[in-house]
Amino acid sequence: MSDRALGLNSEVGTLRVVILHRPGAELQRLTPRNNDRLLFDGLPWVSRAQEEHDAFADLLRSRGVEVLLLSDLLTEALASGAARMHGISAAVDARRLGLPLAQELSAYLRTLDAAPLAQVLMAGMTFTELPLAGSELSLVRRMHHGGDFVIDPLPNLLFTRDSSFWIGPRVAITSLALPARIRETSLTDLIYAHHPRFLGVRRAYESRSAPVEGGDVLALSPGVLAVGVGERTTPAGAEALARSLFDDNLAETVLAIPIAQERAQMHLDTVCTMVDTDAVVMYPNVVDSLSAFTIRKAGSGVTISDAAPFVQAAAEAMGIDRLRVIDTGLDPVTAEREQWDDGNNTLALAPGVVVAYERNSQTNARLEDAGIEVLRISASELGTGRGGPRCMSCPAARDLL
Template identity: 30%
Template structure:
């Protein structure tokens, strides 16, 4: 049986959760875009084509069965656990403030129809929209994070993403793939009010997966950002320390700004010693600082994330800067996810194809930059195998995907690495 285990950001990927852009995204209008957390409206067919290239690359490296669609997990969980299904329907009816009659309709739907409704908001038999779509569900990184042998169900900061939390909680509590985790108490649910109550100062718990990275089995990095609160970080750290999951929680304070909504918009790891980052914040410490909380109660502080990495993680740390660390290129290419990469294995990572100066930086650092379509053809023609690919940055088509403000790191939720 496959395990659920992730102890860093770069070990060979084994299983990953994704979500293909669905018809709900086609309902975003210019007037509703900001409310639904999109910066632009997108062309769904092209976006789906681009996402298919992305998942085709993933499948080449980890296998068809290990690139798992969360919508399929939702369907299977609805089939497997009628009791949890009822709780899920009640949560959605209450949150969306729907008439009770809608709940009766939902109870009468097949698992396939109910899955589609919960994800898109669309009830096909009546050609009626019950509620808003959840277009950000393509960013599966945000819904849950595996830290060593535990899974943390995150808590969204924005109401537009609350239904994603409901769905994730339901899947992890009802799907057989997570049954062992449940039985052994290895699930931490940030949405449990009794476990993580508001602080006496009125602070709330809010942590999204894009702000969480496990650097190694002893260090969990969490960005304190537009979407993740200081109290949420402290509350989670205390829980992780009490359970013995991790020894150090590293809080990286970054500007509360849409441009840097999560730490992975300005920083990701791609190799044993190599990271990609936005220089002004990660290296220069502009509007940023680092606090290290430890299980022993000791605390340490650093001026920048780069300083912390060199002193506590790896003296040989090398940071490749988006746009070569020069404006206006670094600002443009940070905005188009030049820092947001996911590693398939050490030294092989996925990024978008629209950051040319950052691509030059990769080449100068010794990486080969290859377009995803060309690599897939090389696999098909038998020219090279996935296991032979080394020291390579794979660029993905991104005309529409990049409009959603999230890169390959955002679109992957690893649940197993070697």
Template identity: 25%
Template sequence: MPSTTLSPITTAQIQVASEIGTLRRLLIHSPDRGLGKVVPSKAQDWLFEDIVNLNMMRRDEYDYYVKLLLYFLDPEKVQGRKADTTPNRNFFKPDHDDYFRSDKVIDIQVLLTDILQNEVIRTKLIASICGIERTSFQTQQQLHEYDPVELAKIMISGSLPDQTMLFAPLPNFIFTRDIGIVINDHILLNKPAKLARTREALLAQYFFHYHPIFASYRDKIIEIPDNEHAFLLSDTDVNRDVTRSTLEGGDVMMIAPRHLLVGVSERTTLYAAQQVMRLVFEKNVVDKVTIIKIPKKRDYMHIDTVFTQVKRNVWVLLGSLARTGDEAKKRDVLHFFAPKDMSEELRILQFIKGLEHKPIEIENLEDLLTDISKNDLGAAEPVRFIYSGNNEFPFGAREQWTDSCNLLALKDGVVVGYDRNDRTLEAFRQAGFDVVGAAELIERFEDGEASPQTLENTFIMLPSAELSRARGGSHCMSLPLLRDAV
């Protein structure tokens, strides 16, 4: 097999200063054989809500996502290859010779394969993984027998080529957003809250620190510390939010050139948010950090499950956590029977560098997002909000659960989301957006009837019967490395 090594990128090629600047480079991970190993009895332990049909997820859904990304970011790799890029062809699989090998749409399996060609790194990583997975020494020796391509697949999927399972799969690895995030020209690595994602964080540490494409950024990698006295704390205290340091990328948004949003959620602790704020201020990466505390509910998980940006002046969000939330709750009979901790209110505090002791409290999400659009991003048009489920009970909550608020902006005003959220899609149409299926749009690109460069105000619908079972949308499935300035 030919080498999958990518050419090193220069210091100007990792930079993210917004959620809407035209996307130029990102990390993804195509569904691997590990997703086909999830069993019902372990699904929730492995942070999956359901078991999925792997072939259908790849062939009928995720492959369209990859094609869209290529048409927008690296069209030379896909334009005119209609026959080659039929879903489920080898073109999409990073371990095949026909793989598209883009340096703009980069699969983390390729990065892992590359670094495993170095014998020293290979030995260290095998030992590290076998340590955290508590395997036998014999298994550790066995792993040394595989070539880098197959070893990368084993480390991610947890299974050997003959389907024998050595350790748990990493079904959440398709959600690359959670392993890290680019903040201007720095890279913030995560600290997952759940044991099931420990191996993901380890693999991410290795390819961010060792792969040549990140060589110029190694002194700009930020890792948040644990409580320095954690080893002295009781088990009860270690598990408290005030002492734990857990962070996932879905709770971090580089929203404007000098403004960072950090969520405190089911997966990210207040202690971690404070550590992020301290470090980015010390390193002069941003001047403003807004901490958004959302209810600790599986429904929400991260802040990017309750809102994302669509356009400089347009946002999609969940009405029950917004200013309109009071009315939504009045219509929701279940709200009156919810335990106190399940109806915990949203809280927003904004901190300015040098004035951290004087945080500004912001009343609701609409006020925060309006301020970002107008004052951070200079939006001249009125700020508008599109609500999950068109803010109709019970569709707001139902469609938020299937990622109606979790959208990836390919450019200002052009987003990718799931096709199943009918009321939200209708709200987009009412707001003046074209709503088009991925397959249809790709046909238009191929026939020259449309162009990614001229597309405006468009919601691209991704097939989602299987992907939506995984509880993450297109925003979760992307780790932007480079966006144009806005």
């Protein structure tokens, strides 16, 4: 790996380093019985999802982006004894398993080499897969079906955007809202704490008192962030994040943007993403209704303005005349379909250059008509968990604007 300096101050500065997670065995754990609980709308064809993800990673590499794979980072970090204890303690839930079984399971996991341990931490383990000879004495084991999970899988690791994001030279570890995803942050935390690549990287926003997810955080311009408040990020989380960033001089303005609390709009980046220094692609149903409360640093405190139209508040905060809005067209059926298929969830590789799902043909055409270069990737299976190119990527280094 290179020693390129990490950090960013925008959504659109030329992308240099990104963290992805190649779909793996954790997706093969999905069944019709558990896919809703694990936040997938269907059962992906895993080998095809891997092919699509490989093509996504190759496209990024072809544009000069260094791609770090989360599974490799995790395996390498687990060379540390402290990292192993960190990962195991987060994965073994004594309240659910009972103390005897939890102790036996922890002892077994400590015997695993880094690669198989990483696999268990990501893909989980069923009761049938428990190798513990004495665990038949556990009532918990006897009362569970063999296919039940003793350690839950983490199929949403695919969406590396949510569990951490970079602001300036620092990384923020988020607090994920839903039970199926809470343990993802323990793996992200482990990697940043113990992998040599991140040695010396300081943390931003370490107060995890209220949920904040990376998909809700947009770095509109240097010092200006937008934070969606809805299904995953709470008002308390947005406020705590803003105050923490102000205290560390990492931001001067944070726009808190209410969004619908529903599956189709789970994060701000499902309805709006930056595609150029002064332009966003946005779901047309929210262009006129999206509002923002502007939180500004004021000495040792903050000021909070009344809600104003998002487009207007963003332009003012960014210091530009207007924020260009590229929407997905006026046909409500097409707009709704393409928003559901993550047409508004683009990943900027540079100002005016984005990666998008090829299936969203109308949105992509609108982007190109507005002068944006669109690099298309296929996603017949990657989209099963409702996430696009931005959701699947955690930029760790961009050229500064």
